[in-house]
Amino acid sequence: MTAPLLDIDDLHVTIPTDRGDLHALRGAGLRLESGKTLCLVGESGCGKSLTAMSLMGLLPRKARQSAGRFALMGTDYAGKAPKAWANLRGRDMAMIFQDPNQSLNPTMTVGVQMTEALRHFEKLSKAQAEDRAIAMLDRVGIADPRSRLGQYPHQFSGGQRQRLMIASALIGRPKLLIADEPTTALDVTIQAQILQVIAELQDELGLGLLLITHDLGVAAAIADDVAVMYAGRVIETGPVAQLFAVPAHPYTQGLMVAIPVPGRTRPGTPLPAISGRVPGLIGGVTGCAFRDRCALAGDGCASDPLPRHAFASGGFVECTRPSLSETRP
Amino acid sequence: MLSFLLRRLVVALGVAVAVSALSFALIFLTGDPAIAIAGSGGSAGDAEAIRLAYGFDRPIVVQYADWIGSALTGDFGQSIYFNIPVSEIIGNRIPVTLTLGMLAFLAALAIALPLGVAAAMRPNGFIDRFALVLAVSGQAVPSFWLGLMAIVVFGVWYGLVPISGTETWQGYILPVLVLAYSAIPELMRITRSGMIEVLNTDYIRSAQAKGLPTGRVILVHALRNAVLPLISLSAVQLGILLSGSIVIESVFAVNGLGRLAWESLLRSDLPVVQAIILILSLFYVVLTTAADLLNAWLDPRLRGGAA
Structure with a gap:
């Protein structure tokens, strides 16, 4: 079996603040195979x-x-x-960001911004690099690409700018694309188009896609696997169909029931929200970070490390009393 | 870009006309020039004779047209005090002040720009702290005192440079440095704050995400945006430096425009004062126009018009 494209385990990130160390990532882990899509979901600040x-x-x-x-x-x-990892940036992995309106340099032409990395890494001539940029712009659906290379970002619409970002990220033919809420800043009608472009290019290039979103609808539509993050840890993960059909972690269940479903959610009734707040991560947290908000919390929830239940279909849940009443293989 | 250029030049021309009219009118606002020329010992008859001789009796619009018409050909009239053409007096002074001002500006920029960028890259770091100390002392230490100290230390004690005058190029060293020192703080702080702002933008993160070398991210992506306010400020600073500093020119006995303006005011040498005001204000018009054009060249959003 070949190694996964991306394999992260026990990732910790600590940010010193005036009030003490903020333990922002507390042993997060991710696995992504080539050509697959992993959606990382969770609320703001997780x-x-x-x-x-x-x-x-x-x-x-x-x-x-x-x-x-x-x-x-x-x-x-x-x-x-x-430094060794940083050297992969722009070659093996690329990233697109949330707000395409702020993500392009306003004082440089689109052509220069698209080709500069190619010219730096692959030592292409200006003409060669521009040919690649034109092909890529054409691919992401920018009309008349040759003449638009000399234009500046403010001459493009919001949706076009995100297409530019995608083209710019993929022009170096990376293996991994990280997309951080790539459609959040766009109109709803544009969102689907952008996701479509990303999905098509993913197929063509065999990209591994790590899509960060808080939109479970987006995750359901394009993910192969989903990882649910809470307070700096991945608490549940698995193939999208299984995870959405039988969410095992109380937090995941809470996320699912908070989505309005046409026909099933009666107008006028409040959506069930998860009560309480995410614990502060300054100084660190032991045990389950969700236990203060969890209706099922009991004695074992403060233990560290928490028990991890692996599913035969892939993925796991990290909970002392996961809901396993319905069979999830 | 071309239409922007033309529009900006028309505006500049308008400003230049308004400024010249104002500088001309200022002379009459300060009192009757004929009486001033006649001096304290002059009689009413003398003043009347002078009024006729100089044409002060004509309508002011005619006088202005006459004056500006001659000025456009480089003729600013006769100096009342020296009784030689104003253009000759000013012509001797301008190169001195321009040399001093330009060198001081370049020296200030050569220090302020890299220091501001370095300070912005690590706010509150060692370089940032050092730059802050330099900026505060640059604004707090009066330049006449610094100039005198420099003369004492480098001119008198060590004898490295002449203590006054600009007959040799060495004579420019101290005045240039002292003048630059006063211009550094503002230039550096605007570079630093502009750079800090730009380094926190999403497009810098995009540039980093592309894997570009740090040098290119800082010097191409960030600096291009961060210098926009610096350019606008530079136009003003350079204008101040080119106007000639009365203090610096006096301390170092430099025969520049600043001293000439001061002395001519004391002597009521009106044609000289008028000419200097006109020339200096035209400097500002040219500099601010150049700064606007440079900014528009760097930032396409400023060009307006057809987007």
């Missing part, structure tokens, strides 16, 4: 974006990181110099 930044080697300077395993394509970089 560490999704920080995980992406850690993967890209773009953590804030004062952040401290450690990992049990930090591997891309079978090579483990845990414990190696950060």
